[in-house]
Amino acid sequence: MDGTVLIADDDRTIRTVLTQALTRAGCRVHATGSLAQLSKWVEEGRGDLVITDVMMPDGNGIDRIPAIRASRPDLPVIVISAQNTIVTAIRATEAEAFEYLPKPFDLPDLMGKANQALSRRVRRSDPTPDTPVASRDAADPAMPLIGHAPAMQALFRMAARVLNADLPVLIAGEAGVGKTTIARSFHDLSERREHGLAVLTSADAGEDSVLRAVEKARGGTILIENPVGFDAAAQARLIGMIEAMESGPDRAMAPRVVSTSGPDPQADVASGRLRSDLYYRLAGVTVTVPPLRARVDDILPLATHLLARAAAQGLPERTLGDEAASMLRAHPFPGNVRELENNMRRLALTASGPVITEAEMRETLNQQGAARPVPLPGGVIAGSFGASAEPPEPMVMPAANARLSDSVEAHLQRYFDLHGDALPPPGLYDRILREIERPLLQVALDATGGNQLRCADLLGINRNTLRKKLTELNIEVARRRKLM
Incomplete structure (x- = not known):
């Protein structure tokens, strides 16, 4: 590596x-x-x-860029x-930084990026005026948009790259991960934010509603919430709406389409719940x-953010004690960020002092788990297997000391029960193995710090x-040799 590096x-x-x-x-240097x-x-x-x-x-x-x-x-x-927020990633991309890396960063990764930058200098024929990048600081980076984890940083980079593109965006994930918040950020942080944002749900997907949404979102964004939940006629209307916007006389002001789905939309297509052309x-x-x-x-940065936000909304100011923080970090969170937010608001209201104790955290997590619905294969809402968008009734999680086979059996029985007298779509064996294999590899990689040999x-x-399985399952590997 050759060159002079300026560090600030x-x-x-x-x-x-x-x-x-x-x-x-x-x-x-x-x-x-x-x-x-x-x-x-x-x-x-x-x-x-x-x-x-x-x-x-x-x-x-x-x-300064x-x-x-x-x-x-x-x-x-x-x-x-x-x-480590989506706003920082977007601002760095808009300023045309060569690369953006969150702290704490992986030193070999940064050295590799530095080598790339020194090897091929970025040359521009039309430098921009000496003005600051348009600030997004006023936009509230809501809780799911905070994240240092490699998967979240990859999401931030992708969002920054396509923020102002005309391509439609589909945001997939389990229930409670913050898909709607992220979907709205594609509007709120984009060049379309001065125009309207219209939301379409399965509860309001009639022809008149679709027409009103297109008119309201002219030049802005249409957000389609979980199109799998739309019936066949409504899905057909969505296709007609998109085709009309793409080919109509007013297509220059056509809204951008952003939608949300379960964790495996392709499985929804295979099961017939989502039209392939849609x-x-x-x-x-x-x-x-x-x-x-x-x-x-x-988890802990999000919890701290949520407690601060609760205090800003008038609830008592709270912080996490060390034991409470350790317990929170070890919790599996089947309800994802939504569950975390509910827990933090409850603790902000019920904790006896300014520092949340281990006993208070245990009581809150136990209360949350008492009536928690069972996450189905493919995600909390069974998105991979074609079950209904929400479980028709809550179901208690298996006991914490249950065997893995007991938990899997409970998940599978629930999945079969949701289909009533009918059978699930064919190919169940391979889908189940895929759902188990992915988290096994991800947890094992995390436990070994991303070292593939040890894993x-x-x-x-x-x-x-x-390596073959990681490629087939599109699992990103990041070595955890952190600077600090």
Whole structure:
């Protein structure tokens, strides 16, 4: 690796670690805790690459990128930030940063990005004026839009790339993960936010409602909530609506279509619950929202955010005690972020003091679990197997000490019961194995820090077999060698 790297970060430890790593790699490094000093070096013509934090004592690193591009169009900028929200990812993308990495970052990953940036300098013929990127700080990054987990960061990057594209977006995931919040962010954070947002649900999908939605969302966005729940006639109307918007005389002001679905919309197509021609019109880009159990490191930051939001809404201010935090982090959260939010609001209201205790957390989680509906195969709402959008009645979870086979049997029996006298769609064996195999691989990878050799040894399979399965199941692997 060859070149001069300019580092701006107010954390001395990060500056030291990056300086040492880049120097060992063959680079010359200038490091500072000030954006003013960084700007001075850029203006003097120093540096072949900039690595900058976002929140600095004398400004915002993303806001400096337009000025850097104006004076040095060929100087790539890598943004690193502890502000792990979708807003940060979008602002970094809009500022045309070379790369955005959340803190704590994986050092080898950052070094790889730095090598790429130094190997192919970004050249621009038309630098933009020296003006800050349009601020999104006023937009409230609601709780599911916070996340450091690799799956959430991948979601943020995808959202930033397609935010202002004309492609329809399908947002898939289990119940309670925040699909609607994310869907609304595609409108609220986009260039269409000055125009209308109309929401269509299965409860209001008549012909008049569809026409009103198109008129209200002119130039804006139409959000279709769970099209699987629409009957055949309503799905046909949605197809007609999309075709009319794409080919009509007013197509220049046609709304963008964003929709939500269960975790496996293709299985819904295979089962006949979702028309294939509607699915392909909705899934220009598919964004999958991970369940909370797949982003364990996000649970405590989300909980803190939700407690602060509850306090801002008039509830007492609360913080988590260490034991309560450990218990919360170990909870499986079948209800995902929605369950977490309910728990935090309940604790904000019922806790006896400013610090939530282990006993209070245990009581709240036990109350939540007493009447929790059983998540079905393919997701909390059985989206992968063609069951109804919501279970017709609550069902108690198997006991915490139940065998795995007991839990699986309870899930499967519930799934068969939902079909009444009819049988589930063919291919059940392969679908069940796929639903079990994916979480097994994900949990094993997480336990081994993303080390595929150790994971294969843990599972008792060949490393090549593991790699093949990860590719087939589209499971992203991220080594967890964190900087700090």
